[in-house]
Amino acid sequence: MRYDLVIFDNDGVLVDSEPISNRHLAAYLTELGHPTSYEDSIRDYMGSAMHRVHDLVLERTGQRLPADFDDVFHARVFAAFERELKPVAGAVDVLEALTARGVPYCVASSGSHERIRVGHRTTGLDRWFDDARIFSSQDVGRGKPAPDLFLHAARQMGVAPERCVVVEDSPLGVRAALAAGMDVVGFTAMTPAERLSGAGELFSDMGELIGLLD
Structure with missing residues (x-):
């Protein structure tokens, strides 16, 4: 080699x-009033650190995500990981x-x-x-x-x-x-x-x- x-x-x-994570990310962002499809999530966030999600939402909407966004998102994703x-x-x-x-x-x-x-x-x-x-x-x-x-x-x-x-x-x-x-x-x-x-x-x-x- x-x-x-x-x-x-x-x-x-x-x-x-990635399918699990981006499905939940799109759903959570949409739930918070930032409509995001699974395809949008793959395109914009796949392979990036969580700060990119915060940065892009702020840049596009002028709104900050909740302070507990990462914790809630990870709790949902980790639970899905255990199942899938x-x-x-x-x-x-x-x-x-x-x-x-x-x-x-x-x-x-x-x-x-x-x-x-x-x-x-x-x-x-x-x-x-x-x-x-x-x-x-x-x-x-x-x-x-x-x-x-x-x-x-x-x-x-x-x-x-x-x-x-x-x-x-x-x-x-x-x-x-x-x-x-x-x-x-x-x-x-x-x-x-x-x-x-x-x-x-x-x-x-x-x-x-x-x-x-x-």
């Missing part, structure tokens, strides 16, 4: 959480292959540490990710599309950015990886390929990933 570190986005790449969440098909096979080859990997997500851990525990992916392999936008000042999170993950894992490859499924994540000076492969299972056009390689089936990284 030509890389010394594989950095995974989490939502939509390791855990199949599954790993992305093929993700476990990829983690097994990387482990067998001795290739280091980690996760760098716009989601909170709590969200990452709830998702991993629910899907059984926690066996693959101890605390030293988990990085959240909470750890840095700016989330994606800024490069800070990916650079922080590489630094903590002791690997130069140019020796890293990022697996992403959102335009914001692709932009962040490129800004960090890393190679990036785009997972198009939920995102139209043209929205990930900055990625060096595109793939729609997780079973293709190891071949691409080789």
Whole structure:
């Protein structure tokens, strides 16, 4: 393998959480008087940290979301995760292959540490990710599309950015990886390929990933 570190986005790449999360986000925003469709949520918020939701609503409407917005939203999403969440098909096979080859990997997500851990525990992916392999936008000042999170993950894992490859499924994540000076492969299972056009390689089936990284 030509890389010394594989950095995974989490939502939509390791855990199949984007449909659940964006369904609840759209419903909650609509409930608060900010009509939002599922498609709107995917387009505007997929792959971003929660502050982007607050920023966009304020920018578009001049209104601030409630102070407890994040807590209420996460409570709803975590409850849905417990009922519905599954790993992305093929993700476990990829983690097994990387482990067998001795290739280091980690996760760098716009989601909170709590969200990452709830998702991993629910899907059984926690066996693959101890605390030293988990990085959240909470750890840095700016989330994606800024490069800070990916650079922080590489630094903590002791690997130069140019020796890293990022697996992403959102335009914001692709932009962040490129800004960090890393190679990036785009997972198009939920995102139209043209929205990930900055990625060096595109793939729609997780079973293709190891071949691409080789």
